[in-house]
Amino acid sequence: MKRGLLLFAHGARDPRWALPFEDVAARVRRADASVAVELSFLEFMTPGLIDAGHALAAQGCTRVEVVPLFLGAGGHVRKDLPALLETLKGAHPQVQWLLRPAVGEDDGVVAAMAAASLRPADTR
Template identity: 50%
Template sequence: MTTGTLLFAHGARDPEWARPFEAVLQALQAARPGNPAVLAFLEFMQPDMDTAGDRLVAAGCTSVALIPLFLGTGGHVRKDVPRLLQVLQQRHPGVQWSLQAPIGDHPLVRQAMVDACLTATPPR
């Protein structure tokens, strides 16, 4: 069984916006070179979720973790992501797709944000 990771971000018209997400993808690929990983976007940027999911299936993935790179569970995570994931499940029924909580819900991410805020605001 090959497990892949599909990182999913909102997207923006400005290509510079994607740089932090691309850095996360590169670090993930370096940390787990045997596990395919792709970055996809909801809008404005490519690839979209369908294309990214197809790439993981073509790479031999039989299990895919979909990680929304969103800070919270808003409308996109509650409505758009499940709808898009359902399309992938229908297109690739032999693949186990698992939707993870948005990255902002992870305690380590929250702590990293606290640490960054503490660094930016010196104590009195």
């Protein structure tokens, strides 16, 4: 069983907005080269979730975990994302598509945000 991770972020018109998400994807790839990783976006940026999902299926992934890179599970995660996943399930029924909780709901992420908030500002 080949594992894939489909990282899903919102997207923005400013290309610099994607830099932290690209860093997340790069760090995941470095941490475990056996996992296929694709970064995708809901809008304004490419690839979209469907194209990135097709790419993971084409790489032979039989289990793909979809990781919403959102702080909370708002409408995009609760409504838009499941509809997109249904499209992928229909196109690739041989792949097990698993939706994980939004990363912002993970205690480690919340702890990291709290710790970052407490660091003194850089006053250069």
